[in-house]
Amino acid sequence: MSLRLRHLCAALAVVLAATLAIPGAPATAATADRFGFAYVADPTVPVWTPLPAAYQFGSWAAGPVATGGKVAPGRFLVRFPNIALGSRGNAHVTAVARDGRFCQLVRWGSSGADEIVDVQCFRPGGIPADTPFTVLWTVSSGILPAGVGAYASAQVLSNVLAQSYNSAGAPVTAANVGVGIYALRFLAVGTAGALSGNVQVTAQQPNAQARRCKILRWGATGPDVLVYVACHDPATGALINSDFTASFHRERSVYASFGPPKYFGYLATPFVGPTNYSHPLGVGANGFGPTGVGTYTVKFPALHEKSTTAQVTAIGDDPSYCTIQSRWAQFGSDAAVPVSCFSNAGRPQDSEFSSTFSSSV
Template sequence: MRRILASALAVCSAAAVLLHGPTAQAAAQVDGYVWAYQPSVASYTAASGYERNSTGGAVVITRSSAGVYSVRFAGMAVSGGVAHVRPYGSGNTAICTIASWLPVGVDEVVSVRCFSAAGVAADSYFVAHFTNRTAAYGTFAYLWAHDPYSATPYTPSTAYSYDSTGGSPLAWRQSQGVYMVQMPTVDAHYPVDNNDGHYQITAYGTTAVRCEVHGENDETPTPIGIFCVDAFGNPADTRFSLSYSRGVNVLGTTTARGNAYFRHSWGDPASYWAEGFWNTGGTPTIAYLGVGRYRVTFPGLSIPYGYAQSGSRGDPSTYCATAYWGSNAVTVNCYNNVTDAYADSDFTVTITS
């Protein structure tokens, strides 16, 4: 495995300082996801089939101004957990972040901010999910890295972190916009089969910042590199939420349906292969549709509706998002994070229901 960053700092524990953010852990376990498909509508109940609320309640999306949304999962009120969001759509170079998640009455409300590629608040299609599940299968971990400035490894808020191994994660800032994270769940698989799992990351806050997972250092414990940039591709400090799932879906509810990590040859950009994957029907296949555009098919998979997410992996100059998906295939678009033009990139993708 290639070395991705300079050697990690010596690991030590530090007291976590809880900043304003999502709100304390609860016993009830819930999960939900949504495809937000009416970006300019003031308020609507998601009813495309591409939504889930584990309590059976509605998922209501409200737009209060350009790019400012709340996703209300009725009856799902809990504290703790983790939330993620990604822009959605072919050619969509928007930036979307999580501004907060918290219980409001009996509901769970996830606040989303979206921006144009220039960093201006703007309406956008997006996909988002929330979960506070503990892993029913496989291995599963998530955290909220609440301190964007600490160069000393610290333990992220325990109210917003979980690791199915029972261990505690660490996070720290290596340089502007560059972070390292240790997750015991990843340590349990690295370097043998960690690539069969799936990472998700989302910048947390109300400014236009993108984050992507770079990959793991060849060390034990295993630091995971995170790169965050502003709308112009400049390194930017931020809080973020991070998840890793292997053998279980991104909600932590069922066995993984389909996920893959695709790498490519820099000498032959159209040459891609699955570095790791999880799919009971066999190795996922990839169709190269043109620079920065790919269709990944999961043999044997058939999911009505469902939920898909994707992201760049291993290249700090790119970002990726889901263009669309069907019952067994996901189309992924990747872009240069300075020019926002299509760009070839390694990437990860997942689909579930």
């Protein structure tokens, strides 16, 4: 066995052999129990290299930092220290690339006290390629009282709901309603009579085969949030069944916590009203505009405070997809997140999308 292959096997064994039976947080704990987010600026660094300090944060105590490293072409492991909880929880990843590269989840799990998220990235067509990306992992329990927002998540594996969380204490349902099409229902977390909040979706494949998943459409029935997810084969653009994660957050951060953080916001481009929300500025505070074919800038005023993170998910009925074009810019306390959207072939293409931004405080 070559030295490089031994290093790869050893690194992957950290995840594959991870224990998944670490005790959970108390059932009465507030959302989120444990979480971490990070930005991988250089996807070629060796394990375990500290990740950029200004773009990572988590529920671990002061001292350790999030680290990561490349283990194969396009394959990268992210280690969040001292927050391990096995395969529970929810994760998202968004590529930071202007050339059509994209990323997906492989798996996540515990290694001792640390939580490790395994990410695979590709160039158009599904060829593995080293790619910068943002990543988060979060796990929650308990029920939130009325008036403090809402959070819900789902992980679909082999076409069935593998795990879920709902801060309202109500069910989450998932159904495979057609090839590559899934219907999710997050009960009692929305706003009656109005579309509100933000949805994020990330493809997952435990064998690291290329997949992409997006929001097909999104609506509300009373206080329930209905999300249709579409997954595509990047090689052909055809619909294909896939594992994935999805989450909904309303008047809370993308990693589910609130107060802190008190600086977060989200914006979904096809929608108006409470799908454009900022804390502390309120409904309609964020801005959006095209900058070219398939390129956009989302402005989040007053939200760039300390460590920050962002996620983006495309919306629509074709195999197009969206990424963060480059690391977001800071103008005083304002953040400008550049977004790029692409056809299945990786060419710039206009698309609707759902974006979210959060600080650590």
